[in-house]
Amino acid sequence: MQILKPFQPFIRRNVQQASLLNRYLIVISNRGFHESAATKRASPTHDSVPMRILLLGSPGAGKGTQSARIQKNFNVGATISSGDILRQNIARGTKVGKIAAEQMARGAFVSDDIMIELIKNELSAFEQQNWLLDGFPRTIKQAMALDENLILTGQPLNLVINLHVPEDVILKRIMGEKLMKRPDDNPETFKIRLQKHHTLIEPLLKYYAKHGILVTCAGRT
Structure with missing residues (x-):
């Protein structure tokens, strides 16, 4: 996996977090990742700025794997999955969980307002920890609400990592038995999921x- 786009604006804004990404890429380079010139120019410093990281990527891109690596190798206190939060609230029968369940039962997507409320409530418990958020936001409205909430706490996002994996690579991955995690993990349904993802992700990028x-x-293996 390699960096497609340099991030000089990010380095100028926060060298501490750039050095963190540099170390992260070095740690996992033996698994197919490669440093960019931009990351090599970042000088190591202490990690005093709270990490607020988003991880974006299509289904099958390996977000779960990369989340685990970041959490294992760095002082990331929490990896927060919007899907897990949603399922937990539905299972506990919380107010927002019940509303979300009703929306899903009608075949609709969970509304932006409900997802924003779920994530806002969850993040309030991690104000003193570094965290990585997976699966949220999915719309511009959600992204703007997240920014507003984090700015109010004085801890805005530091970094957004987009895992870009070609469709043919993803389809090869899901054909492997070890990666079959959902009943609909087959090429036909996955192509539909990928198309929906691309439609949603472009405005966020x-x-x-x-x-x-x-x-x-970018990853090809």
Whole structure:
């Protein structure tokens, strides 16, 4: 996996977090990752700034694997999955969980307002920890609400990592028995899921690129 787009604006804004990404890429380089010139120029420093990282990527891109590596190798106190939060609230029968369950039962997506409320409540428990958020935001409205909430706490996002994996590679991955984790993990349904993902992700990538905190990594294995 390699860096597709340099992130000089990010380095200028926060060298401490750039050095963190540099070390992260070095740690996993033996698994197919490669450093960019931009990361090599980042000087190591102490990690005094709280990490607020988003991990974006299509189904099958390996977000879970990379989340685990970041959490294992760095002082990331929590890896937060929006899907897990949603399922937990539905299982506990919370107010927002019940509303989400009703929306899903109608075949609709969980509304932005409900997802924003779920994530906002969850993040309040991790204000003193470094964290990585997976699966949220999925819309510009969600992204703007997340930014607003984090700015109010004085701890805005430091980094957004987009895992870009070609469709043919993802389809090869899901054909492997060890990666068959969902009943609909087959080429036909996966192509539909990928198309939906691409439609949702493009506005988010432009949004975070504009803010200078987006790093896109490409993987082919």
